[in-house]
Structure formats: C-alpha cells, structure tokens
Amino acid sequence: SAPLDVERIREDFPILEREFDGNRVVYLDNAATTQTPNQVIDAISDYYRTTNANVHRGIHHLSQEASIHYEEAHDTLAAFVGASGGREEMVFTKNTTEAENLVAYAWGLNELEEGDEVVLTEMEHHASLVTWQQIAKKTGATVRYIRITEEGKLDMNHARELIGPDTRMVSVVHVSNALGTINPVGELADLAHEQDALIFVDGAQAVPNRPVDVESIDADFYAFSGHKMAGPTGIGCLYGKKSILEEMEPFLYGGEMIRKVEFEDSTWNDLPWKYEAGTPLIAQGIALDRAVEYLEGIGMDRIRAHEEWLTEYALERLGAFDDIEIYGPPEAENRGGLVGFNLDGVHAHDMASIMNDHAVAIRAGDHCTQPLHDKLGVAASARASFYLYNTREEVDKLVEAVDDARQLFA
Numbered sequence: 247s248a249p250l251d252v253e254r255i256r257e258d259f260p261i262l263e264r265e266f267d268g269n270r271v272v273y274l275d276n277a278a279t280t281q282t283p284n285q286v287i288d289a290i291s292d293y294y295r296t297t298n299a300n301v302h303r304g305i306h307h308l309s310q311e312a313s314i315h316y317e318e319a320h321d322t323l324a325a326f327v328g329a330s331g332g333r334e335e336m337v338f339t340k341n342t343t344e345a346e347n348l349v350a351y352a353w354g355l356n357e358l359e360e361g362d363e364v365v366l367t368e369m370e371h372h373a374s375l376v377t378w379q380q381i382a383k384k385t386g387a388t389v390r391y392i393r394i395t396e397e398g399k400l401d402m403n404h405a406r407e408l409i410g411p412d413t414r415m416v417s418v419v420h421v422s423n424a425l426g427t428i429n430p431v432g433e434l435a436d437l438a439h440e441q442d443a444l445i446f447v448d449g450a451q452a453v454p455n456r457p458v459d460v461e462s463i464d465a466d467f468y469a470f471s472g473h474k475m476a477g478p479t480g481i482g483c484l485y486g487k488k489s490i491l492e493e494m495e496p497f498l499y500g501g502e503m504i505r506k507v508e509f510e511d512s513t514w515n516d517l518p519w520k521y522e523a524g525t526p527l528i529a530q531g532i533a534l535d536r537a538v539e540y541l542e543g544i545g546m547d548r549i550r551a552h553e554e555w556l557t558e559y560a561l562e563r564l565g566a567f568d569d570i571e572i573y574g575p576p577e578a579e580n581r582g583g584l585v586g587f588n589l590d591g592v593h594a595h596d597m598a599s600i601m602n603d604h605a606v607a608i609r610a611g612d613h614c615t616q617p618l619h620d621k622l623g624v625a626a627s628a629r630a631s632f633y634l635y636n637t638r639e640e641v642d643k644l645v646e647a648v649d650d651a652r653q654l655f656a
C-alpha cells in the first residue's frame with residue numbers, strides 16, 4: 247500500500263478538487279511546480295492580515311514581528327537542508343535560477359579568467375547551463391560537460407577526466423528534471439575539492455522530496471525553489487558555506503545589504519543580508535517556513551518512499567509498451583519522482599494535449615534542457631512528475647490517456 251496516507255493529505259490541497267469537463271484534475275506536473283496546502287495558503291493570508299510590515303529597519307511592533315518571523319525562516323530553511331551555520335548560510339533569492347546567477351555573477355565574474363574551467367553536466371538545466379556559459383564568455387573561461395551514459399547516468403570516468411587543475415567550479419544538478427537521474431553529488435564534491443575547485447549543486451528537484459544534507463554532500467553552494475516544495479512562488483534558497491559567503495562580493499546592491507554608506511564607498515551588512523538587497527521576500531519566506539513545517543510533519547523519508555513507489559509503478563506501466571521510450575535510469579531507486587517519455591509517432595505536445603482532454607496535467611517540451619534533448623535525438627519529451635498527494639490510480643489515468651493517444655495517432 248501507499249507509504250503515505252494520501253487521502254488525508256489530499257484534504258490539505260483544495261486545488262486537487264478542481265474538475266474540467268467533469269474530470270477531476272490529475273496533477274502530474276509537480277517538477278514544474280507543486281500545489282500548495284491550506285497551511286501555507288493560510289500562512290500567506292495570516293501574514294497580510296496580522297503582521298505585514300517592512301523588516302529589519304522598523305522600531306514599531308509590526309515590523310519587529312515581521313522581522314523575527316522572516317529572519318527565523320532562514321534558520322528553518324538552513325536546518326531543513328542540514329546547514330549548521332543557521333541563517334548566516336541561507337540566502338533567500340527569487341528562485342533557483344536567481345541563486346545560480348547570484349553565484350555566477352558574484353563569484354564567477356570576479357574570480358574566473360582565461361584558462362579557468364567550469365565543469366557542468368550534459369543534463370544541466372538552462373538555469374545553470376546558460377548562466378555559466380555566459381559568464382564564461384565574459385571572463386574567457388571554458389565550460390566543459392560531463393557526459394551521460396546510455397542509461398542517462400553521469401559517466402563518472404569522464405567526470406574524473408574533466409575535473410582537473412584548471413577546474414574552478416563544478417556545477418551539477420542533484421536530481422535531473424528531465425531524466426530523473428539522481429547524481430552522486432558527494433563524490434563530485436570530493437573530486438572538485440581535490441582540485442581546490444568549488445561545487446554548486448542545483449537541488450531544485452531534490453530538496454522537495456528527499457532528505458538533503460548539504461554538509462554530508464560537502465556542497466559549497468546548494469540551491470532550490472520554494473514553489474517546488476509546497477511553498478509559494480517568488481522565493482528560492484541559496485545555501486552557501488559561511489566562509490565563502492563572507493569572502494564573496496555582493497550580487498545586487500542597494501538598501502538592506504549595506505552597513506555603512508558614504509559618497510565614495512560602502513561596506514556590507516552581516517550574512518545573509520549582504521545578499522538580500524532591497525525589501526526582501528517577506529511573505530514568501532514566512533510561508534516557505536510553514537511549508538517546511540508541513541513537509542517535516544509528514545517526514546521527508548516517507549515522502550521519498552512515496553515518490554519512489556509511484557515512480558516504480560509508472561515505470562512498470564509505461565515500460566510494458568514497446569512503442570514507449572522512457573528516458574533516464576531504469577530503476578526507480580536511482581531516480582527522482584518523474585518519468586520522461588515519448589510514444590512512437592506522437593509529438594510530446596500532442597501527448598500533453600490529449601492528456602489535458604482527460605484533465606491529466608503533464609509537461610511537454612525540452613524541460614529547459616535543450617542540449618540534452620539534442621543529445622537524446624528528440625525535440626521534446628512528455629514528463630509526468632509526482633508529489634506526496636499523487637496516487638497509483640492517477641498513474642493509471644495517465645496510462646489510459648497514453649492509450650487514447652495511441653488510438654488517435656497510430
């Protein structure tokens with residue numbers, strides 16, 4: 247049976263009640279964004295009803311309360327990913343993409359020069375691939391890509407070959423949003439550190455559905471997005487080792503991030519505020535704190551078990567057809583909770599559109615991994631992705647819709 251009491255959990259997510267043409271929505275687009283439980287929706291509205299004020303500067307009660315809750319949210323998020331430095335190691339950004347850009351601009355633009363290398367993987371999301379590519383162009387550094395194997399895993403021999411004395415930064419996705427592959431980020435961190443390089447881990451698809459410990463990985467930076475973990479849109483997180491965040495230049499300049507400003511020069515605020523210029527994501531941060539409480543109340547180990555249970559079933563059901571190609575590793579235990587696939591002769595967009603006729607929400611496209619799709623030799627793939635409220639019956643509905651697509655197009 248299901249590792250989670252899904253019936254109970256679904257009561258927390260009002261959107262799952264929605265129907266289209268008499269069909270209850272089957273939401274399998276969780277890798278793009280997850281749904282929001284009442285607890286988090288209430289945290290947002292409670293904040294605006296009771297506490298709304300700007301933070302840090304205020305002497306009045308509302309500002310003090312907002313500041314405490316906002317600042318404590320950093321501690322919660324730090325603890326959630328195992329950062330023992332607390333708030334000083336946890337910067338709130340707009341999303342994972344902004345976290346990537348923060349490091350690429352603040353560190354990369356200042357540190358990289360000709361002859362330096364940045365090592366990525368062929369399965370990087372555009373958030374990291376395009377960012378480092380462009381920073382490399384500006385600095386004269388070179389970007390190298392760790393190859394993937396036939397099964398969609400990283401070729402670790404190639405990783406050992408590529409990560410060398412010229413490597414300054416290794417930026418890798420923890421769980422691929424296109425292949426589902428779980429990458430050995432701890433091993434990659436060791437390879438980077440042996441060469442005195444830093445490692446940035448994109449955890450956008452990892453933090454929502456498994457326990458993550460940035461310190462046991464020994465990541466220098468680790469990023470993720472609130473909207474993929476039952477939290478609100480508009481907030482992401484950047485963990486960074488305190489010693490590195492202290493040394494690094496700021497990314498954005500302005501209010502809140504300064505200590506002393508003179509006409510000629512300025513100095514920077516304490517961590518993490520040095521990296522949070524302007525009025526920050528106050529409501530979002532407080533609501534994300536509530537999302538973490540929600541997820542921890544259920545248990546990250548159990549969420550992971552549930553996701554694997556659904557993925558195993560989806561692989562088994564979709565894998566039963568000769569005319570379906572599934573991307574990524576064949577075993578559910580080596581994957582995150584998503585399955586990318588194509589049905590012979592049917593474009594992924596047509597597939598998603600037929601799914602939509604059944605009120606099954608999936609994603610079709612290149613999933614912000616165009617070079618990876620070029621390598622796979624397809625323009626697009628269909629992707630079903632699961633979260634704690636999904637059921638095996640919903641996977642059955644997905645397969646029914648695939649059958650329908652086969653009838654229509656074959």
Ligand code: PMP
Pocket residue numbers: 277278341342343344371373419421422423448450451471482614
């Ligand atoms: N990296 C990965 C692996 C992702 O799946 C995503 C979201 N699709 C991102 C980065 C970017 O996240 P965001 O759009 O929240 O910045």
